[in-house]
Amino acid sequence: MKYISTRGNAPELTFEDAMLTGLARDGGLYVPETVPTMSKEEIAALAGLSYEETAFRVMKPFLGGVFSDEEFKGIIARAYTGFRHDARAPLVQLGPNHFLMELFHGPTLAFKDFAMQLIGQLFQFSLARRGERVTIVGATSGDTGSAAIEAFRGLDNVDVFILFPHGRVSDIQRKQMTTPEDANVHALAMDGDFDDCQAKLKDMFNDFEFRDGVKLAGVNSINWARVLAQVVYYFSTAVSLGAPDRKISFTVPTGNFGDIFAGYIAKKMGLPIDKLVIATNQNDILHRTMETGAYTKEGVTPSISPSMDIQVSSNFERALFDAYGRDGSAVAQLMDELQDGSFTVSQGAIDVLRDTFASGRASEEETMAEITAAFTQTGEVLCPHSAVGVKVANENLGDSPMITLATAHPAKFPDAVEQAMGARPDLPPHMADMMDKPERVTRVPNDLEHLKALIKERIAAR
């Protein structure tokens, strides 16, 4: 199993090297050369298995033998022990044919833990056997940063730097990043928005001298191993509702297109997915692209679902690569055009995308109204991101069961939830003392040279 770049001009890598690298050297994203498929019998055989066993069977064909079965089973077991629900990704019912997949029972209360806890164990294993160390730099709109810190804190052979947009994450998200005391954790509050943070991260990766000098590794959702980890819960939940004998639909609140792209991979592997629905907040570049074919950047407008406040949707590049018949030079040209703010998807490619994905958006008012409605009708307390999903899912209900992904615990976004419901959601007891802990954070300018110097200095000091 080889991994190739979406821009067609980087070395082919193994699963392990693609994971440790993150971004390809031509600026593209790694994807498997071919997507392995599972037969109907193999999918049916997942019924009743633990999440961990399902994870093993679904992910193993992508590894190309870089870990033994025993090694990989151990990695998976360690990754999911910190989750506070035995099902890991339990379903609750919202309506006659509508279910919610709760992805917030991990250590930082957002779905990012599913991938990040696994990738933390994978890195630890690989670095130890290679005798290497790496510097992880991540950009976050809030939840990736805390999930990465939680997965990598305290490791000797890893330094983790997290860039987050100053003043644009919730108090709890910030506290989760700034209160860990481990010396290898570095929280950086940058002047700018999430797209600025992500752009600086890409600049660091494109500076090969710096990249190789500090052994830069990326754990943003562009990292293939993260996408792969997220494929698992599409299988586990679909099978529990009757797949492969019955088609299942999914609605995914998305910004960077990572989580929904994992659903797309599940479908390519053979899971009978009926509708795959993109749900965006008011920062709706993906919905507009599906409607018009024009991918046009507008400014980011801060919303009550901040983890989706994104205009440059990195993982969409992977979908484009397939929609253009895996033509890397065509994708490279689109990404070049995007430097000037927009590109237009060809008719052939937009037809392919529309065959695979439906889309919708929720305004701020609609998101608030959905939190209230879901609570009144079902007693379920939704975080604003999940509410965006439920609102769009309701517009796409049909014959097949609909599963909406609940991406974060409501207590991570207490202000919006309180405003909608009149009551403030409580943090789980194990996190209740976090708000009183002292914070450790460095305010940084939106300046590449400054950031590179700071990272080198911090590593040298360890």
Ligand SMILES: *Cc1c(COP(=O)(O)O)cnc(C)c1O
């Ligand atoms: C990251 C995140 C999203 C968006 O996920 P993508 O994979 O970037 O599309 C949605 N909701 C929450 C709570 C998140 O943390």
